Structure formats: C-alpha cells, structure tokens
Amino acid sequence: MTTSSAHGFAPGISIRILGTGGLFTNSGGCNGHDTGGDRISWDVASAPTETTFTIVARRQCSSYAGTPAGAVAGFPITSIDPVISATGMVYSEKELSIISISPLGTASGNVTAGDPTFGDTTARDQIVAWVRGQDNSENENQDCTISPFWPCGATNFTPRTTDIRASIHGDVLHSRPAVVNYNRYGDDNDIYAYYGSNDGMLHALKGGIAFHASGPDAALKPGSARWSLVVKEFFGKLKRLRSQVPAVSAATPKDYFFDGSIGVYQRDAKGNGDAISAPLNCDPADTSGCSAATVTGVIGDNVHATKGDKVQIYLTMRRGGEFIYALDVTNPADPKLLWRKARGDAGWEELGQSWSEPRVSRVKADLGNASNPDNVVLIFGAGYDPVVEDLNPCLIESWSTTNVVRKAIGGGSVTYTATGTCTIAGATGGTTTFNRTKGRGILVVDAFSGEVVWQAGGAVTTSATPPNRKLNVPGMTCAIPSDTTVLDKNRDGFADRIYVGDACGQAWRVDIATPVMDDWTVTRIAGVSTGGATDIANKRKFLVPPDIVFGTDGVGNYAAVLMGTGDREHPFDANVVNAFYMIKDRDSSDPGNPQAGATNATSVSIAGFGTPPVGDPITHGSPSTTGVFDATNTEGANDRGWKIDLGSGEKVVSSAVTISGTTFFNTNQPSSAAGGGACGSNLGIAREYLVGFADAAATVDLNASGTLSISDRSTIHSGGGYLPSPVPVVVEIDGKRYQAVISGTSVQSPPGLTLEKRTRVYWYKEVE
Incomplete structure (x- = not known):
C-alpha cells in the first residue's frame, strides 16, 4: 500500500498490522499466518524507509516467535482492485491485487506472531465458510457409522461439513428494509429488498410472489437471497461471531455490523420526452452517437452514463462503525461499489457512529459534478x-x-436497579470528564461522489479547508444521531428546509432553498433541556426525527414541529422527565428567508455568509416566558405550541406521523409488572399515542367509552417493547380504499374525511 512519504518508524518501536489474519515472510521462504491474534507485530531494530508495503501470499507454517532466519522485506503494489466476488455471490472488498513484486529493503529484529500457540492456518477459511452458512463451529452434527442414522446410533466423531448452521441469519435490529420495484418485466414481481443484519452482511433479497416467465431472474424463487456483502471493516469481528469468545457481557458488549438505516436513490429516466421508442443510452438533449432501442419505462432500459436509470443505496452502520457505504444496484444482480467514506476523510472529520439515515434530496445549488447533473444530495446528522x-x-x-462529568467510581462498584437508579459502593478517586468530540453537525453530501458539499456545526471554523460551504454554529456542539426531516415546502422538487433535534434537547431548522450555498442558514428553534448543570431530570435528548405540519392560529401561519425526547439506549432510566412537543416555528412564507425576530439562536456565519437571524428559542419551561402550553392534563396550545409530560421513565421511541390532523407516536415505559411474572419477559409498557396536532386533544375513542377524554390519547400494546415508527398506508379492500397507520402489528384508522369523497369549497348561482 503506497504511502505519501517514508513511514518514519523509529528503531526500537513495535509495528502492529491489524486485520483478519496478518502475514509475514522471511528469506527462508516460510510465511506465517496469524489467525489467533488477528495481528502481527515486530520490534524494529533497523526499519526500512521505503514508501511502499504489501502483504504476500502465504504458505503453511507453524507459528513463530524469535529472530527470523532471514530479512523481513517490504514490496511495492502495482495494481489495486477494490471489489471481488466470492463463490456463491457473497461479495467483499479486496484490499490489494498484486501483479508483480520485488524487494525494496530489509528490517531486522524479532518477529512475533500475535498468538504463538495458535497454529491452525485453516482458521481463516473456516471463518469464511461459517459466515457463508457452513456448520463448522459447534459440530453437533457428526457423521454416523451405524444405523439408525437419525437419531444417530454411533459416530466416528468426524464433524459433518455439508450441513448448514441453524443460526445462519443474524438479528435484524435497527436496519429497515429498503424496497425497490425495478418492474423490468411488467409483472410487479421484480422487487428487491436490501437490509442489514448483525451476522456481518448486507442482504439482497428477491421479492415478489411468483417466478418470472423469462429474464436473468427467471430461476430465482421469491424470497430467496440474491447476494450478500461483507465489508472490510467487519473482518476482525467475524472470528468472535463464530467462536462467541469473549462472551457478550457488560465488559465485552455485543458486536454490531450493518445495523443502520438505508437511504435509496431511484431514477427511472425517460427517453426523448415521453416517447416509448426513444433511443437507448441517450441524453434526450443530445442524441448523437446513440444506439436505437426502446425505452419502456422500467429501471435499466436507459443506461446513459449520467442521465440514465439509477438505483443507488446508502448504508449506515449505527453501532457497527463510523463510516457509510454507497452501492450502485441499478442491476440488482451486479452490485458495484460507488464510494465509501469514514470519519477522518476530508470533510467527514466530525462523523460519529452513522445512525442518521441519508435522506435523498435535490438542491437548487450547483454541485459542480458533471456525473450528478440533477444535484442529488444526501442530508443527515453527523x-x-x-x-x-x-x-x-x-x-x-x-x-x-x-x-x-461522571461521578467518582474508581475501584468501586455500581449496582443498578430496575427503576433506573444506581448506587456506587467503595468509590475511589475523583470525577471523570468526557468531552463531546463527534457527531456535532449536519452534513450535505454529493450522492454520486460522496464529497461533503456543505456542513454546519460547532466545530466548523473559518480555518477549515475549504472554508466555503461550511457554517460555524456555536450552539451546535452536541451529537446529532437522529434522522433528519427534509421539507420541500413549495413542492417544486427541491429541498427547502431541514428539521432535526440533537442529543442535548435542541431543535434546529436549516434553510437551504436558495441556489447560493453561502446564503444557507441555521436556526435553533427550541431548547428543551432546561435547568442547571446538575439538573439530570431535565437532561433530554432528541434521538428521533420530527414530523412537520402546517397550521394557522390567531397569530398567523406556523410550521408545527412535532417531536419527542427519550434515551432509548437506557430503557430503564427514570431520572429524566421526557415529553412530546408541538413547537410552532413561525417565519415568513418564503422558504429560506427567516423573518427578523423569529424564534431562533445565535448562529455565527463565517466569511461569505449573510447575517444570521437572532432571537430566543422555545423552551420546556414556563408558558409565561418562552415555554409551550402544558397539555399534560388538558388539551390546548399557546402561541408557541404545547407539550405532554410523559410518565416516570417513559420515553418517546419512534418518530411521529400526522394523518388527517391526528399525530401518531410511540413510547416505552419500564415497569416491574409488565412481564407477566417470574417466567415472563419484561419489555416494559408499549404505548401508542393519537392526539390532535394543533391542541393535543384526543381524536379517537380508544377506550370505547362513547366520549373523548384525556384517557383516549393512548393505548397499551400487549407484549411491550419498542413499537416501530408509525407508517401511513392506503389499502384497497373490495374496491374501497382505506387510510390507516401501522406500528408493528397495530393498525389504527385516523378520523377525518373518507377517501375519495369530495368536499365543496365554494359555490355560486346565477340568477337572471
């Protein structure tokens, strides 16, 4: 791997190469393969100063420690190929492909294998086979030698290598399937679902309900796996996944892999206008050099390099890592790596664990990328x-x-209770301060290249390179793991606004409607974590995105920002008092031009940006100042909005959605009585709320009492747990269409107008 300068390793230090298996060679011709420790290290007495290093092919060797028989040498790399296909359509990145090698220099000193007692050089191949599904770890199924063969009468104690393991599919925890209907055959069966799981793989699943009559997918059974992907960042965690060593515990928590949300960009480009017989592989504005064919209105029929059909997916990891992958899956049978970006890459220095789903949008600003003529961007929290x-x-x-600041623990012990409290016994030492260092901002990224085209955050300074297209917001110093809500207010096909909350209980609006990025602004519309530094009860977090609804009251028009607080990562915590809010964001009707004196914060612009708006954000506190109306026990709202304080330990665990004036959201509350006794599981109390967005009033008679009251705001779902975010749907049954909202197995019908019935807006009568 070529470096930009000499490696600079000083004599006497230890060099450590990390990976699934390290390799070393010496002049005796024997290569060692480190499979146990997943690393190689050597003490350098006289390090070479060449700028290139490589890994060479291995041969069977016993593990080795001590002075090598010959020189340890580096070799140059003359070819790099980023992706290979493994047998059986399991894809993975390939670090390097070597065309030729020649010695550059030598280093002397002791070479030590990461685990000198581990001599099984086949471990790598066993791990690969296990990931692919082979049952080669527990070996509970062995070859039988005496009938009956099931159950086995006798065995030769030889593990069977032809069966698959029972746990071949890992848990799908936070990843949500991204579903694409390619419709290449006009049969509504050309559907693919892409999703991640904690077995280390991204899965591509063939959907539909019937086989195709023809085409490359004709032999694929609906529901079968098309391919999967394992990325290089996960290689080092696969060994533990197979061996379960060390076991999952508080000290050694579970490993995560593809555990985040997936963004999807889909473009079904037309030919010349709407003509069915337009040229294939053509730009409608430039048909020179095009081949004649038909564009039938399906994905894959227009393959123009920059303006043809595209399906691209953007993969986040959540706790799986601080990076994002982009794949081109325009042909679902032939995925291609589009780009990969990680914390530390240019413009990505602020990236934390990638929790926020990349929202695909278009902006009016010209990104300057000829390969992205539609200026498609990804918008997400850092x-x-x-x-x-x-x-x-x-x-x-x-x-x-x-x-x-964490309380003093030192050599003491912590005892946690089911009510969310804890006690520290035998504490030693002092407190420990943990600084906020990552995730503090909002990124706008070119969807085709992965380049950051604009960002806002508290860590952005005028000295950033390049300084343009970066907005310093002093108050944006907390992580933003939440998905963003991107709004096209005037429905012209371009994003006008971004709404998002952060882990300190602040809500932000970003105005991006103007084609000049220097004029994009950031506004803090609310800060609901009130109280002093030791007021833990008011330390609230926004971890889920808001819903936006436009309304009008006696003051004028407003955007209702509906969002709730809750730390779902600490389900038993009862120290923080959480709430659900409707925040009235008032500004001018023209997107991107905040009204002077609007409710916002003190964002500071760097050179080239306009003067930011000023004012006070809405708070959780007293309604007489900047607070919203307290609708916990009664319906209503003031000029700033309303809030519902939740019960002890209750947390908002889903985003909100508003249909026909009713806002749906879900919570979870820990409870010692929720699990059904000593033999039952306790997943807490799962509640689904249905409230009017304008005044927090009940809208559906959930308790069937015949009247509406505060008790009709929510209903409890058996089984507990975290209900998924509500999803609005329209279904047709016996020729009639119904509107509903689904959360897991729950289906609710919002009140309001019946679909397909028209309401008279005005009428007049002429009289002669």
Missing part, C-alpha cells in the same frame, strides 16, 4: 458519540453542551 451518550444518567454528576 452521528452518535458513544463516549458521552452511553453514560447511564444515574452516573452523571453534571453536564453541559460541551461535556459530561
């Missing part, structure tokens, strides 16, 4: 900061928007 946000609230001494 991520999650586990060092700060994973601290249990009961252990927090104090907090601010720049750091969190």
Whole structure:
C-alpha cells in the first residue's frame, strides 16, 4: 500500500498490522499466518524507509516467535482492485491485487506472531465458510457409522461439513428494509429488498410472489437471497461471531455490523420526452452517437452514463462503525461499489457512529459534478458519540453542551436497579470528564461522489479547508444521531428546509432553498433541556426525527414541529422527565428567508455568509416566558405550541406521523409488572399515542367509552417493547380504499374525511 512519504518508524518501536489474519515472510521462504491474534507485530531494530508495503501470499507454517532466519522485506503494489466476488455471490472488498513484486529493503529484529500457540492456518477459511452458512463451529452434527442414522446410533466423531448452521441469519435490529420495484418485466414481481443484519452482511433479497416467465431472474424463487456483502471493516469481528469468545457481557458488549438505516436513490429516466421508442443510452438533449432501442419505462432500459436509470443505496452502520457505504444496484444482480467514506476523510472529520439515515434530496445549488447533473444530495446528522451518550444518567454528576462529568467510581462498584437508579459502593478517586468530540453537525453530501458539499456545526471554523460551504454554529456542539426531516415546502422538487433535534434537547431548522450555498442558514428553534448543570431530570435528548405540519392560529401561519425526547439506549432510566412537543416555528412564507425576530439562536456565519437571524428559542419551561402550553392534563396550545409530560421513565421511541390532523407516536415505559411474572419477559409498557396536532386533544375513542377524554390519547400494546415508527398506508379492500397507520402489528384508522369523497369549497348561482 503506497504511502505519501517514508513511514518514519523509529528503531526500537513495535509495528502492529491489524486485520483478519496478518502475514509475514522471511528469506527462508516460510510465511506465517496469524489467525489467533488477528495481528502481527515486530520490534524494529533497523526499519526500512521505503514508501511502499504489501502483504504476500502465504504458505503453511507453524507459528513463530524469535529472530527470523532471514530479512523481513517490504514490496511495492502495482495494481489495486477494490471489489471481488466470492463463490456463491457473497461479495467483499479486496484490499490489494498484486501483479508483480520485488524487494525494496530489509528490517531486522524479532518477529512475533500475535498468538504463538495458535497454529491452525485453516482458521481463516473456516471463518469464511461459517459466515457463508457452513456448520463448522459447534459440530453437533457428526457423521454416523451405524444405523439408525437419525437419531444417530454411533459416530466416528468426524464433524459433518455439508450441513448448514441453524443460526445462519443474524438479528435484524435497527436496519429497515429498503424496497425497490425495478418492474423490468411488467409483472410487479421484480422487487428487491436490501437490509442489514448483525451476522456481518448486507442482504439482497428477491421479492415478489411468483417466478418470472423469462429474464436473468427467471430461476430465482421469491424470497430467496440474491447476494450478500461483507465489508472490510467487519473482518476482525467475524472470528468472535463464530467462536462467541469473549462472551457478550457488560465488559465485552455485543458486536454490531450493518445495523443502520438505508437511504435509496431511484431514477427511472425517460427517453426523448415521453416517447416509448426513444433511443437507448441517450441524453434526450443530445442524441448523437446513440444506439436505437426502446425505452419502456422500467429501471435499466436507459443506461446513459449520467442521465440514465439509477438505483443507488446508502448504508449506515449505527453501532457497527463510523463510516457509510454507497452501492450502485441499478442491476440488482451486479452490485458495484460507488464510494465509501469514514470519519477522518476530508470533510467527514466530525462523523460519529452513522445512525442518521441519508435522506435523498435535490438542491437548487450547483454541485459542480458533471456525473450528478440533477444535484442529488444526501442530508443527515453527523452521528452518535458513544463516549458521552452511553453514560447511564444515574452516573452523571453534571453536564453541559460541551461535556459530561461522571461521578467518582474508581475501584468501586455500581449496582443498578430496575427503576433506573444506581448506587456506587467503595468509590475511589475523583470525577471523570468526557468531552463531546463527534457527531456535532449536519452534513450535505454529493450522492454520486460522496464529497461533503456543505456542513454546519460547532466545530466548523473559518480555518477549515475549504472554508466555503461550511457554517460555524456555536450552539451546535452536541451529537446529532437522529434522522433528519427534509421539507420541500413549495413542492417544486427541491429541498427547502431541514428539521432535526440533537442529543442535548435542541431543535434546529436549516434553510437551504436558495441556489447560493453561502446564503444557507441555521436556526435553533427550541431548547428543551432546561435547568442547571446538575439538573439530570431535565437532561433530554432528541434521538428521533420530527414530523412537520402546517397550521394557522390567531397569530398567523406556523410550521408545527412535532417531536419527542427519550434515551432509548437506557430503557430503564427514570431520572429524566421526557415529553412530546408541538413547537410552532413561525417565519415568513418564503422558504429560506427567516423573518427578523423569529424564534431562533445565535448562529455565527463565517466569511461569505449573510447575517444570521437572532432571537430566543422555545423552551420546556414556563408558558409565561418562552415555554409551550402544558397539555399534560388538558388539551390546548399557546402561541408557541404545547407539550405532554410523559410518565416516570417513559420515553418517546419512534418518530411521529400526522394523518388527517391526528399525530401518531410511540413510547416505552419500564415497569416491574409488565412481564407477566417470574417466567415472563419484561419489555416494559408499549404505548401508542393519537392526539390532535394543533391542541393535543384526543381524536379517537380508544377506550370505547362513547366520549373523548384525556384517557383516549393512548393505548397499551400487549407484549411491550419498542413499537416501530408509525407508517401511513392506503389499502384497497373490495374496491374501497382505506387510510390507516401501522406500528408493528397495530393498525389504527385516523378520523377525518373518507377517501375519495369530495368536499365543496365554494359555490355560486346565477340568477337572471
């Protein structure tokens, strides 16, 4: 791997190569393969100064430690190929492809295998086979030698290598399937679902309900796997996944892989206008050099390099890592790596764990990328900061928007209770301060190249390179792991606004309607984490995106920002008092031009940006100042909105959706009585709320009492747990269409107008 300068390793230091298996060679011709420790290290007495290094092909060797028989040498790389296909359509990145090698220099010193006692050089192949599904770990199924063969009468104790393991599919925890209907055959069966799981793989699943009559997918059974992908960042975690060593515990938590949401960009380009017989592989504005064919209105029929059909997916990892992958799946049988970006790449320095779904949008600004003529972007929060946000609230001494201080523990022990409290026994030493260092911002990224084209955050400074298209917002110093809500207010096909909350209980609006990025602005519309540094009860977090509804009251028009707080990473916590809010965001009717004196914060622009708006954000506090109306026990709203304080330990665990004036959202509350006794599981109390967006009033008679009251705001779902975010649907049954909202197995029908019935807006009568 070529470096930009000499490696600079000083004599006497230890060099460590990380990976699924390290390799080394010496002049004796024997290569060692480190499979146990997943690393190689050597003490350098006289390090070579060449700028290139490589890994060479291995041969069977016993593990080795000590002075090598010959020189340890580096070799140059003359070819790199980023992707290969494994047998059986399991894809993975390939680090390097070597065409030729020649020695550059030598280093002397002791070479030590990462695990000198581990001599099984086939472990790598066993791990690969296990990931692919082979049952080669537990070996509970062995070859039988005496009838009956089931159950086995006798065995030769030889593990059977032809059966698959029972747990071949890992858990799908936070990843949601991204579904694409390619419709290449006009039969509504050309459907693919892409989703991640914690077995280390991204899965491509063939959907539909019937076989295709023809085409490359004709032999694929609906529901079968088309291919899967394992990326290089996960290689080092596969060994533990197979061996289960070390076991999952508080000290060694579970490993995660493809556990985040997936963004999808889909473009079904037409030919010349709407003509069915337009040229294939053509730009409608430039048909020179095009081949004659037909564009039939399906994905894949227009393959123009820049303006043809496209299906691209964007993969986030959540706790799986601080990186994002983009794949071109225009041909679902032939995926291609589009780009990969990680924390530390240019413009991506602020990225934390990639929790926020990349929202696909178009902007009026010209990105300057000829391969992206539609200026398609991804919009998302910069991520999650586990060092700060994973601290249990009961252990927090104090907090601010720049750091969190943990109580003294030292050599003591912590005892947690089911009510969310904890006690520290035998504490030693002092408190520990954890600074907020990542995830503090909003990124706008070119969807085709992965380049950051604009960002806002508290860590952005005028010295950033390049300084343009970066907005310094001093108050944006907390992680933003939430999905964003992107709004096209005037429905012209371009994004006008972004709404999102952060892990310190602040809600932000970003105005991006103008084609000049220098004029994009950031506004803090609310801050609901009130109180002093030690007021843990008011340390609220926004981890889910808001819903936006436009309304009108006696003051004028407003955008209702509907969102709730809750730390779903600490389900038993009862220290923080959470709430659900409707925040009235008032500004001018023209997107991107905030009204002077509107409710916002003190964003500071760097050179080239306009003057930001000023004002006070809405708070959780007293309605007489900047607070919203307290609708906890009664319906209503004031000029700033309303809030519903939740019960002890209750947290908002889903985004909200508003249909026909009713807002749906879900919560979870820990309870010692929710599990059905000693033999039952306890997943807490799962509630689904249905409230009027304008005044928090009940809209559906959920308790069947015949009248509406505060008790009709929510209903409890058996089984508990975290209900998924509500999804609005329209279904047709016996020729009649119905509107509903689905959360898991729950289906609710919002009140309001019946679909397909028209309401008279005005009428007049002429009289002669």
